[in-house]
Amino acid sequence: xxxxxxxxxHITVSEGASLELRCNYSYGATPYLFWYVxxxxxxxxxxxxxxxGDTLVQGIKGFEAEFKRSQSSFNLRKPSVHWxxxxxxxxxxxxxxxxxxxxxxxxxxxxxx
Amino acid sequence: EAxxxxxxxxxxxxxxxxxxxxxxxxxxxxxxxWYQQIxxxxxxxxxxxxxxxxxxxxxxxxxxxxxxxxxxxxxxxxIQPAKLEDSAxxxxxxxxxxxxxxxxxxxxxxxxxxx
Numbered sequence: 739x740x741x742x743x744x745x746x747x748h749i750t751v752s753e754g755a756s757l758e759l760r761c762n763y764s765y766g767a768t769p770y771l772f773w774y775v776x777x778x779x780x781x782x783x784x785x786x787x788x789x790x791g792d793t794l795v796q797g798i799k800g801f802e803a804e805f806k807r808s809q810s811s812f813n814l815r816k817p818s819v820h821w822x823x824x825x826x827x828x829x830x831x832x833x834x835x836x837x838x839x840x841x842x843x844x845x846x847x848x849x850x851x
Numbered sequence: 852e853a854x855x856x857x858x859x860x861x862x863x864x865x866x867x868x869x870x871x872x873x874x875x876x877x878x879x880x881x882x883x884x885w886y887q888q889i890x891x892x893x894x895x896x897x898x899x900x901x902x903x904x905x906x907x908x909x910x911x912x913x914x915x916x917x918x919x920x921x922x923x924x925x926x927x928x929x930i931q932p933a934k935l936e937d938s939a940x941x942x943x944x945x946x947x948x949x950x951x952x953x954x955x956x957x958x959x960x961x962x963x964x965x966x
Binding site for chain 2: 742770772774779780781782783784787789828830837838839840841842843844
């Protein structure tokens with residue numbers, strides 16, 4: 739069965755600083771990988787996804803993620819964080835499809851002014 | 852495009868009471884999911900429907916949880932009787948039927964507190 743690890747429970751960055759959120763997955767074949775963001779009281783919004791092809795994927799709100807098969811990682815990055823990016827971020831893996839997802843435990847992002 | 856609609860937004864009940872949640876997926880989306888998100892954790896799949904049939908309910912505590920999607924559109928999730936550990940946000944999601952690449956679209960969830 740697939741699994742996802744997000745090693746950082748909480749990350750704090752200053753506004754304008756760069757951001758990298760870590761995600762490691764476990765799955766035997768090529769996974770379907772996702773990053774979702776959840777603001778307080780809201781559902782999950784899809785930031786970006788990787789199915790195949792170019793390993794650097796661009797998403798909404800200026801986010802990007804890079805799939806590294808050798809490291810079983812799919813880290814999320816943003817060059818300059820905005821205060822509105824404060825939220826919880828979830829990495830997810832789909833086994834063979836985008837449908838049956840296993841989520842990580844999330845990383846809470848705090849942005850300092 | 853209207854998103855996934857869920858109601859109620861909040862519910863507080865006492866243990867051993869029953870509760871029901873409702874979900875209306877995005878129009879045309881054949882696949883519907885119920886997830887449970889306990890505070891501090893990622894969402895966990897409870898049940899997946901394809902039209903009005905169950906695809907996966909392996910993680911649904913069937914002694915107390917039930918779900919239905921009778922006409923292949925709306926869905927209800929019921930808990931009877933509720934336990935303290937059922938306190939969580941219950942998220943509904945839907946995806947289109949075409950291929951394997953259709954991402955999930957989530958509703959805003961129902962926050963359940965069991966006292």
